[in-house]
Amino acid sequence: MKAISYRRYGGPEVLEYGDLPEPKLGPDHVLVKVRAAGVNPVDWKAREGHLDGVLDTVFPVVPGWDVAGVVVQPGPSVPEFAVGDEVMGYVREDFLSRGTCAEYVAAPVRTLARKPRNLTFEEAACLPLAGLTAYQVLTQALSIGQGDTVLVHAAAGGVGSMAVQLAHHFGARVIGTASEPSHEYLRDLGAEPVTYGDGLAERVRALAPDGVQAVFDTIGGDTLAVSAELLAQGGRLASITDPAVTTLGGRYVFVRPNTADLYRLSELAEEEVIEVRVARSFPLERTADAHRLNEEGHTRGKIVVTVDWES
Template sequence: MKAISYKAYGGPEVLEYGEVPDPKVGPDSVLVKVRAAAVNPVDYKCRQGHLDGILDAVFPVIPGWDVAGVVVQPGVAVPEFTVGDEVIGYVREDFLARGTFAEYVAAPVRTLARKPRNLGFEEAAALPLAGLTAYQVVRGALGVGEGDVVLVHAAAGGVGSFAVQLARHAGARVIGTAGEHNHAYLRELGAEPVRYGDGLADRVRALAPDGVDAAFDTIGGDTLRLSAALLAPGGRLASVADGSVLGLGGRYCFVRPDADDLRHLSELAEQGVVTVHVDATFPLEQAAEAHRRSEEGRTRGKIVVTVDWDG
């Protein structure tokens, strides 16, 4: 099959497009014909070696954890899916090797759910990792509920935009940080936008003088520390970017595959509670350019790689 792979850590230039062996389907997996795979910041961080020691790399590595596609072969122990089912998945294993930037991926059934019927493959591929991250932080780590005031950083990005929508659905008031060019977009999602940069704390306090009940950090460093200072008494803090949140009394969250969570997220998408914004698409053979675009860090929503089965 055709796939993107890399034989050593490095920049986007290490990504190669070409033939790789077809994946083998284990008893608890299904073979998915990939229609689209989303790009996430963790993809280039893995490619650069920043997760070495957390996830071992078995070279050559096929990158990518998000997928939307069609089941072509269920494993012998999989009654949940059958040939022709349209699925989405956050296909992360405990090592780097068998990713989704390929024509086919063997996906463990614990990573999959049915694709939202109202979404195309490109939109659906953008949902799993970022959506699950937001879901597991907003619903789990932060326990956002009715009447909470929630601060979401990088609120126009993939994770942030889902977090805004999920917090609003839970009945919270949401303050979202973003560049001014994304403020109209945040208002459409239901957030009150505030500009990045000097004076951010004062701008947030002007909107929430008593502090925020929960803060969702996606940036780390100074932004994390500022978030802790903006909490109301008893406020909750979570970060997906900086483990030092633990020293501030908060929760560090690394998203995990969860079929039940993903199924619920798919249902929310079908209900129109969660919408997906795809900022740009690239064909599979241009995945290196998609990585470069992701590394710029100015994406609204998600970047998606597509596999052409019609050509």
């Protein structure tokens, strides 16, 4: 099969396009014919070796954890899916090796759900990791509900835009940080935009003088420290980037595959509660360009890699 892979850690230049063996199908796995693979910051961070202390790496590594495609063959202990089913998934295993930037991926059944019927493959491939991250932080770490005011950082990005829409659906008031050009986009999603950077605390306090009930941090560092100061009495703080959040009484969250959560996201997409915006699409052989754009960190929405099939 054609695939993108890397045989050593490094920049986008280590990504190679070429032939690799088709993945073997384990009993609890589903062989998926990939139509699209979402690109996330974790992909290039893994490529640079930042996850080396957390996950074993088996070179060559095929990057990518997000996928949307069609079931080619279910494993012998998988009754949930049949040949021809359209699926999406957050295909993260406990090691780095066989990712989704390839013509085929063998996905553990626990990582998959049926693709939303109203989304294209490109849109569906952008939903799992970002959607699961937002959903799990809001429902488990922050317990967002009716009447809460929640501050979402980098609210125009892939995870942030999902968090804005979900928090709004849960009945919360949402304040979102973003650059000025993204403010109208945030208003369309249901958030009150504020510009990040110097003076952020004062701008947020102008909108929420009594503080916010929750902060969804996607940046870390100084932004995290400022966020803790903006919490109301009893407020909740969660970060997906900075483990130091625990020293401030908050929770560090690393998203996990969860079929039930994926199905709930699929339902919300079909109900048009959440929308997925594809910022840019690249063919598989240009995955390095997709990584470069993602590393810049200024896209509004998600970046996706597509696999073309004649049939």
